[in-house]
Amino acid sequence: MNHELTIAWLYPDLMSTYGDRGNIMVLQKRCQWRGIATRVTPVTLETEAKELSHCDLIFMGGAQDRQQKIASDDFIRRKGPVIGEMVESGIPALFVCAAYQFVGHYYKPYQGDAIPGAGIFDLYTEHPGDQAKRLIGNVVAQLESDQFLSTSSYDQTIVGFENHGGRTYLGSKMKPLAKVLHGFGNNGEDGYEGALYKNSIGSYFHGPLLSKNPHIADWLIATALEMKYKNDLALAALDDRLEWQAHAFLLHR
Amino acid sequence: MRSHWIIGIGKLVSWMSTVLHLGAGATWPGEIALRVNHGIFAFFVSQFRKEIILVAGTNGKTTTSLMITQVLEKHGFSVVHNSSGANLLNGVVSACIQRSSWNGTLRADYGVFEVDENSLPVVISIIKHKESVKGFTLVLLNLFRDQLDRYGEVDVIAEKWEKSLREQRAQHKKKSNSRNKKIIQIIANADDPLIAHLASIASISTPDIKAFYFGLNDRALFQQRMDHATDSIFCPSCGSRLAYEGMYYSHIGVWHCLSCGAKRPVPDIDAWQSPLPGLYNQYNTLAAVAALRSVGVSDSHIQNALTDFAPAFGRQEEFLMDGKRLKLFLSKNPAGFNASLQTVLNMKPITLLLVLNDRIPDGRDVSWIWDVDFEVLGNKKIEIIVSGDRAYDLAVRIKYAIQFQNFTVETDLKKAISHVLQTVKNGETVYILATYSAMLAVRKVITGKKIV
Incomplete structure (x- = not known):
C-alpha cells in the first residue's frame, strides 16, 4: 500500500526565523527515505482555512515581533479554530517558539494588554519585564513520556537551542514534554520544557527540534500515518548515526 | 584633556598584547581607555582633518571599509581604520590609540570605521556631539538575520537604527538656522527595502542629511528561485507583502509595495567593475565607490586604486x-x-x-x-x-x-x-x-x- 502524508506548514514566509524549516525538511526526508510520499501545503495569509482539512500533520514555527503581529490576527480569526479542531481530533502537530505561545490562552507582554492566543493548548505566556533576562542557550531535557522510545540509547532525551523572553506556564490539561537537565525550558522556574496535548507537541527548542531528535520526528510521522490509515504501521528503521552523534554531542557537552 | 596617560596605557597594552601574542590588541587598549575616560572617542574624533566614514550592515563591512581605506591611502591620504575587524566602540578606539602618538595626537585625514550593528547608534551620537566635526558619511550595506541569540532579530536592529537616524533628523531641523551644521551623507543600499526605508526617513525634507543610493540594474542577474533566508519581504512602511520585479539574492532586489506605493529608490550608482568575484562584492564595491565619490575622490582615482585591491583576511x-x-x-x-x-x-x-x-x-x-x-x-x-x-x-x-x-x-x-x-x-x-x-x-x- 502506498502511503502519503500532507504536511501543513503555517506561515513559512512569516514564521520561519530560527532555521524552523529544518523541521519540515526532516519530516519530508524521513518519509521519502521510507517510500512514504509527502506533500507540503504552505499555509500563508492568503490561504483559505479549509485547505487545512486535507492535512495529516501540522507545523508552525517562530517569528520576529513584526511578522508575529502580521500573522497573529489571521491565525486567531481564521486558521486557529480549524487547527484547534484538528488537534482535538488527534491530528499530530508541532508548535515551536512563537507558535507555542500562539496556541495558548494569551501572551502578556511586559507593557500593555495581554494578546489573546488561539486557546488550543491550556497554557499562557508572560513576559516578566524588559529587565528580565532572555532565556538563551543549548538545552538538554529528559522526556516525561515513554511514547517516543526508539531503538537508540539516546531516545529518552531531547536536545536543542532555546531563545525566548516569554515564560510559559502549563494549565492542568497539559502534560510537560520533558524535564530540563540543562538550560531553562518553559519558564526557567518549574524545570519543565515543552508541552504535550493529545498528539500535539509544543516546544521552545529550535535547532531545529527534529534534526537532532529523530525519535520525535518519527513519532509525529507514525502518529500521522496511524490517524490517517487507522492501523498501526511500523516505520522502517533508518541509519541515524549522524543525527544521534549530533544529539550525543550536546548531551555530553 | 587629561587623556595622555590613558593613551599611554592603551598603547602599552596594545604593545604588550602584540609581543605576548595575547591576540586581544584590537579591543583591550580601547576598552581600558573607555573605562577610564568615556569621552576618549570624542577626543579622537575631533582630530581628523577631513572626514569620518562609518560602514555598517550585516555582511560586507570589512571588505567595503577596506576598499575605501585602500583607495584613500593610494590617493595619498592617511587613514585610521579598524582593519582587524574589531568593530565595537572599543575596537574603533583601539585603532585610534594604535595610530596616535603617546600624547594622543592623531595625524590623520580620514577615519574609516566598520561599526557593529548594535554599536552604530552610540558611535553616531558621539560623532554628532563633537562641534568640531563638520560632517560624516554613513554607509548602510544591508540587514540580514545574523546570530539571533546575540544581536536579536533584524527588526530590532532596524528599530535602533531608525531611532538614531530620527534623532539626527530632529536635531538638524532644530539647528537649521545655526551656523554649526553638520552634513551627513548616507550611502544606502536601494535594493534592501529596510535600508532604503531608513535612509529615506532620515533624509526626507532634511537638506543637511543627504541620501545616495547604490543598487544593481541588471535583469540578467535576477535569480530564478527565491532564497529561503529572506527577512524583509514585507513593506517597511505599511507591512504589506512586497512585490519584486526580481531578486538578486536573499531579499535584495528591485522591490515595490503594491499597497502604499513605496518603491526601490533609483540608484545613483548601479555599475562598477568589482575586484572580487561574487554578487555581494558587487554591492560592496558600489557602496565603497559611492562613499569615495561623496568625499570627493575622482572616478579615475577610484578605478586605478581598486584594480589591485587585496582582500581582507578570511x-x-x-x-x-x-x-x-x-x-x-x-x-x-x-x-x-x-x-x-x-x-x-x-x-x-x-x-x-x-x-x-x-x-x-x-x-x-x-x-x-x-x-x-x-x-x-x-x-x-x-x-x-x-x-x-x-x-x-x-x-x-x-x-x-x-x-x-x-x-x-x-x-x-x-x-x-x-x-x-x-x-x-x-x-x-x-x-x-x-x-x-x-x-x-x-x-x-x-x-x-x-x-x-
Whole structure:
C-alpha cells in the first residue's frame, strides 16, 4: 500500500526565523527515505482555512515581533479554530517558539494588554519585564513520556537551542514534554520544557527540534500515518548515526 | 584633556598584547581607555582633518571599509581604520590609540570605521556631539538575520537604527538656522527595502542629511528561485507583502509595495567593475565607490586604486600550501553562506571544506544552518568535508540537503585540512567556508605551516 502524508506548514514566509524549516525538511526526508510520499501545503495569509482539512500533520514555527503581529490576527480569526479542531481530533502537530505561545490562552507582554492566543493548548505566556533576562542557550531535557522510545540509547532525551523572553506556564490539561537537565525550558522556574496535548507537541527548542531528535520526528510521522490509515504501521528503521552523534554531542557537552 | 596617560596605557597594552601574542590588541587598549575616560572617542574624533566614514550592515563591512581605506591611502591620504575587524566602540578606539602618538595626537585625514550593528547608534551620537566635526558619511550595506541569540532579530536592529537616524533628523531641523551644521551623507543600499526605508526617513525634507543610493540594474542577474533566508519581504512602511520585479539574492532586489506605493529608490550608482568575484562584492564595491565619490575622490582615482585591491583576511583570502591553493571564505550567516556557496560553485570546485563553530563570535546557536540552501550542492561531483566544533550538526544538515551523497565528517580541523589537501592535485584549489572563529582557526592551521 502506498502511503502519503500532507504536511501543513503555517506561515513559512512569516514564521520561519530560527532555521524552523529544518523541521519540515526532516519530516519530508524521513518519509521519502521510507517510500512514504509527502506533500507540503504552505499555509500563508492568503490561504483559505479549509485547505487545512486535507492535512495529516501540522507545523508552525517562530517569528520576529513584526511578522508575529502580521500573522497573529489571521491565525486567531481564521486558521486557529480549524487547527484547534484538528488537534482535538488527534491530528499530530508541532508548535515551536512563537507558535507555542500562539496556541495558548494569551501572551502578556511586559507593557500593555495581554494578546489573546488561539486557546488550543491550556497554557499562557508572560513576559516578566524588559529587565528580565532572555532565556538563551543549548538545552538538554529528559522526556516525561515513554511514547517516543526508539531503538537508540539516546531516545529518552531531547536536545536543542532555546531563545525566548516569554515564560510559559502549563494549565492542568497539559502534560510537560520533558524535564530540563540543562538550560531553562518553559519558564526557567518549574524545570519543565515543552508541552504535550493529545498528539500535539509544543516546544521552545529550535535547532531545529527534529534534526537532532529523530525519535520525535518519527513519532509525529507514525502518529500521522496511524490517524490517517487507522492501523498501526511500523516505520522502517533508518541509519541515524549522524543525527544521534549530533544529539550525543550536546548531551555530553 | 587629561587623556595622555590613558593613551599611554592603551598603547602599552596594545604593545604588550602584540609581543605576548595575547591576540586581544584590537579591543583591550580601547576598552581600558573607555573605562577610564568615556569621552576618549570624542577626543579622537575631533582630530581628523577631513572626514569620518562609518560602514555598517550585516555582511560586507570589512571588505567595503577596506576598499575605501585602500583607495584613500593610494590617493595619498592617511587613514585610521579598524582593519582587524574589531568593530565595537572599543575596537574603533583601539585603532585610534594604535595610530596616535603617546600624547594622543592623531595625524590623520580620514577615519574609516566598520561599526557593529548594535554599536552604530552610540558611535553616531558621539560623532554628532563633537562641534568640531563638520560632517560624516554613513554607509548602510544591508540587514540580514545574523546570530539571533546575540544581536536579536533584524527588526530590532532596524528599530535602533531608525531611532538614531530620527534623532539626527530632529536635531538638524532644530539647528537649521545655526551656523554649526553638520552634513551627513548616507550611502544606502536601494535594493534592501529596510535600508532604503531608513535612509529615506532620515533624509526626507532634511537638506543637511543627504541620501545616495547604490543598487544593481541588471535583469540578467535576477535569480530564478527565491532564497529561503529572506527577512524583509514585507513593506517597511505599511507591512504589506512586497512585490519584486526580481531578486538578486536573499531579499535584495528591485522591490515595490503594491499597497502604499513605496518603491526601490533609483540608484545613483548601479555599475562598477568589482575586484572580487561574487554578487555581494558587487554591492560592496558600489557602496565603497559611492562613499569615495561623496568625499570627493575622482572616478579615475577610484578605478586605478581598486584594480589591485587585496582582500581582507578570511574574505576570499588565498593561501598556498604544499603546492596546492586554498581559498578561504568567511561565511557567518544564511545570506553570507548562500552568497559564498554561489560564488564557489561558479568556480567549479573539486573539494569543499565546511567548518562550523559555535563560539561567542560565531553565535552559540547553530540553527541558522537550516536557513542556508545547501541543496545547491546536490547532483554535483564535489567532495565535501565537514569540520568544526559543531561538525555533526552541519553533517546532519548536509545529509538532509543532498541525501546520501558522499561526504566526510572530520572533527579535528588539522586532519580535515590535510585530508582536503590530498583530494586535489598541485595547482588546484580547495575551497573553505568557515564561520568567524573557525576562519581564524583555519588560518592558524594554514599559516602555522609556513605559507608562501
